[in-house]
Amino acid sequence: MTDDTIGGRGVNAPDVVRRDLSTEALLTVRDLRVEFGKKGQRPTTAVDEVTFEIRRGEHLGIVGESGSGKSVTSLAIMGLLPATGVRVSGQIMFDGEDLLAASEKRMRDVRGRDIAMIFQDPMTSLNPVVTIGTQISEVIRGHRDMGKAEANERAVELLRKVAMPDPGRRMKEYPHQLSGGMRQRVLIAIALANEPQLLIADEPTTALDVTIQAQILEILKQVVADTGTALIMITHDLGVVAGLCDSVHVMYQGRVVESAQRRPLFAEPRHPYTGGLLASVPRLDSPRGQPLKPIPGSPTDVLPWTQGCAFTPRCANRIDTCTEKTPALKIEGQRALRCFNPLTLSSAGGATP
Amino acid sequence: MTMAPPLMSPSDPMLGVDPEHGTSLWRGAWRRLRRNPVAILGALLVLAFVLIAVFASALAPYAANSREWASEVTLTSVPGPREGNLLGIDRYGSDLYSQLLYGARQSLIIGVVSTLLGLVVGAMLGILAGGLGAKVDMVVMRIVDILLSIPSLLLAVSIVAVLGQNRYAVMIAIASAQVPVFARLLRGTMLSQARSDYVLAATSLGLRRRTIVMGHVLPNSLGPTIVQATLNLSTAVIEVAALSFLGLGESDPAVAEWGRMLVAAQDRFASSPQLALWPGLAIAVSALGFTLLGEALREALDPKGRR
Numbered sequence: 043m044t045d046d047t048i049g050g051r052g053v054n055a056p057d058v059v060r061r062d063l064s065t066e067a068l069l070t071v072r073d074l075r076v077e078f079g080k081k082g083q084r085p086t087t088a089v090d091e092v093t094f095e096i097r098r099g100e101h102l103g104i105v106g107e108s109g110s111g112k113s114v115t116s117l118a119i120m121g122l123l124p125a126t127g128v129r130v131s132g133q134i135m136f137d138g139e140d141l142l143a144a145s146e147k148r149m150r151d152v153r154g155r156d157i158a159m160i161f162q163d164p165m166t167s168l169n170p171v172v173t174i175g176t177q178i179s180e181v182i183r184g185h186r187d188m189g190k191a192e193a194n195e196r197a198v199e200l201l202r203k204v205a206m207p208d209p210g211r212r213m214k215e216y217p218h219q220l221s222g223g224m225r226q227r228v229l230i231a232i233a234l235a236n237e238p239q240l241l242i243a244d245e246p247t248t249a250l251d252v253t254i255q256a257q258i259l260e261i262l263k264q265v266v267a268d269t270g271t272a273l274i275m276i277t278h279d280l281g282v283v284a285g286l287c288d289s290v291h292v293m294y295q296g297r298v299v300e301s302a303q304r305r306p307l308f309a310e311p312r313h314p315y316t317g318g319l320l321a322s323v324p325r326l327d328s329p330r331g332q333p334l335k336p337i338p339g340s341p342t343d344v345l346p347w348t349q350g351c352a353f354t355p356r357c358a359n360r361i362d363t364c365t366e367k368t369p370a371l372k373i374e375g376q377r378a379l380r381c382f383n384p385l386t387l388s389s390a391g392g393a394t395p
Numbered sequence: 396m397t398m399a400p401p402l403m404s405p406s407d408p409m410l411g412v413d414p415e416h417g418t419s420l421w422r423g424a425w426r427r428l429r430r431n432p433v434a435i436l437g438a439l440l441v442l443a444f445v446l447i448a449v450f451a452s453a454l455a456p457y458a459a460n461s462r463e464w465a466s467e468v469t470l471t472s473v474p475g476p477r478e479g480n481l482l483g484i485d486r487y488g489s490d491l492y493s494q495l496l497y498g499a500r501q502s503l504i505i506g507v508v509s510t511l512l513g514l515v516v517g518a519m520l521g522i523l524a525g526g527l528g529a530k531v532d533m534v535v536m537r538i539v540d541i542l543l544s545i546p547s548l549l550l551a552v553s554i555v556a557v558l559g560q561n562r563y564a565v566m567i568a569i570a571s572a573q574v575p576v577f578a579r580l581l582r583g584t585m586l587s588q589a590r591s592d593y594v595l596a597a598t599s600l601g602l603r604r605r606t607i608v609m610g611h612v613l614p615n616s617l618g619p620t621i622v623q624a625t626l627n628l629s630t631a632v633i634e635v636a637a638l639s640f641l642g643l644g645e646s647d648p649a650v651a652e653w654g655r656m657l658v659a660a661q662d663r664f665a666s667s668p669q670l671a672l673w674p675g676l677a678i679a680v681s682a683l684g685f686t687l688l689g690e691a692l693r694e695a696l697d698p699k700g701r702r
């Protein structure tokens with residue numbers, strides 16, 4: 043019971059809807075590494091050794107503070123990193139095809155039809171001078187042979203699905219006539235227009251008003267469950283993951299530091315960073331008045347991964363080894379952990395208050 | 396204001412923009428424009444200019460180039476303002492006021508046509524450069540650089556030398572000088588728009604490059620170009636006069652034209668300064684109208700001014 047009650051955002055988090063997850067992986071990311079480098083400068087590694095897989099219909103969370111490489115990971119999957127100044131290596135297998143090796147033309151077919159993405163800022167992700175209706179229907183028509191009228195009908199239906207009030211009228215409106223929450227609904231509708239197999243939501247609620255966040259999450263959860271779409275939920279907020287995800291990957295400075303199924307991760311975080319993230323989320327079951335504990339230091343206090351564990355400067359559990367060697371991601375049963383001195387059950391802030 | 400709407404419409408068929416794309420931005424700009432006194436003054440000046448050009452023959456008390464009073468023009472003087480000739484007589488013995496009104500027609504037609512020509516060609520080059528990727532961009536911009544490196548007066552003289560001394564040569568000459576301006580401006584705006592979130596979002600949805608460029612990037616990039624076109628109308632009006640002042644314009648002396656009226660005024664300037672004053676004022680005021688309107692339009696479309 044305890045692990046599901048996280049999420050003080052009013053997301054009442056019942057058990058994730060039972061879904062039949064196939065055993066076959068839909069997307070497998072293996073050893074993904076993304077380096078940015080301007081000519082003459084030393085390249086910076088934004089993402090390294092990222093490995094995960096998501097099955098059809100699964101909901102996977104990627105959690106980490108800002109700058110941890112979450113967006114770069116999702117852009118790499120979509121093939122949307124800039125063409126120059128970036129080196130991407132590793133493997134991104136989608137439905138048996140390596141997307142990193144796919145042509146731009148092939149990627150255009152995949153994007154918006156097989157994999158869709160929702161971006162963080164609904165204020166800037168819609169074209170300001172194009173009507174909502176056109177922005178939805180052109181995505182439908184871009185991927186299938188459909189007349190204008192039929193596409194418009196489908197667009198209205200999609201708007202209804204994301205609980206947009208008065209969808210017929212919204213079709214003719216422009217983004218500036220809608221609130222942030224309404225725009226994010228439109229973006230969800232657009233992303234789901236062609237019933238993709240995989241939806242990547244990159245902090246879809248971060249830019250929204252707190253009161254709207256729960257609503258949008260609920261809608262997203264609903265439509266994704268209805269269509270059986272696999273979801274990668276990217277967030278810096280473990281509370282968002284609580285009622286939604288089957289598995290969680292915690293990233294720090296471009297690397298996964300801990301990944302596990304949601305329940306064990308919330309019940310017993312092993313990486314001090316995961317523990318810190320959990321302690322900084324408001325919990326419904328925490329004793330009244332118990333202060334939230336933010337992780338000390340800032341995400342800029344890092345050691346390069348090449349010289350040790352990047353989290354060391356902020357870690358309460360650090361030992362000498364942490365600055366001597368780089369920890370590897372070790373798999374222990376159902377969990378993967380990158381830490382020399384993990385939290386033990388008693389010290390972990392997870393299971394019992 | 397009669398001029399503005401066709402220019403302002405982003406659904407200009409010449410540019411091949413989907414008519415469904417883009418109006419709200421323009422509607423907002425229109426609202427701000429209506430509240431701006433500078434815009435209203437500019438619009439009134441432009442409106443007066445256009446009305447005079449269109450209805451010149453109805454408004455003018457005498458026929459164009461009538462030379463009715465040619466006998467009264469002497470080597471050193473021309474009759475000044477008097478009963479029946481509001482501004483006096485011009486150097487060839489026609490009514491100066493009437494000639495001035497007919498002159499509006501030349502300035503407007505040549506100014507507008509040459510600016511439109513420059514806009515269309517420049518915009519096409521700009522779209523190619525800004526929308527088709529780095530290689531096309533390289534080639535197109537080198538061509539534009541070459542065009543830009545030729546002094547515009549030299550270009551005008553060469554074009555007139557090739558095409559002969561007529562209004563089409565003037566139009567092409569003025570347009571050629573404008574092409575690089577529009578091409579560079581539109582390219583730059585499109586390249587910066589291409590970096591915006593909504594373009595990344597559109598790309599993430601698998602839309603074709605053509606759709607993204609023509610349907611998303613271009614409608615969002617037209618503002619500065621349209622402002623520039625309005626401002627260029629002002630320069631074009633002056634250039635029409637300047638070219639004919641230099642003897643490169645319309646060769647038919649029967650066609651009233653402000654620039655040539657200035658030439659004709661030169662040798663009587665001491666005795667009859669009104670011969671230069673009125674055409675000069677006409678050029679300045681009509682150019683001012685476009686400048687005020689263009690600046691107001693710039694303000695109305697400025698992203699910082701938007702909510």
Ligand SMILES: Nc1ncnc2c1ncn2[C@@H]1O[C@H](COP(=O)(O)OP(=O)(O)O)[C@@H](O)[C@H]1O
Nearest residue numbers: 078086088106107108109110111112113114115
């Ligand atoms: N275009 C880019 N050029 C250079 N560095 C980049 C670029 N995009 C992202 N980065 C770097 O990659 C790292 C991860 O960024 P990002 O994935 O956006 O983080 P997150 O989404 O987790 O907040 C950051 O340190 C950022 O500076």
Ligand SMILES: [Mg+2]
Nearest residue numbers: 112113244245
């Ligand atoms: Mg991000």
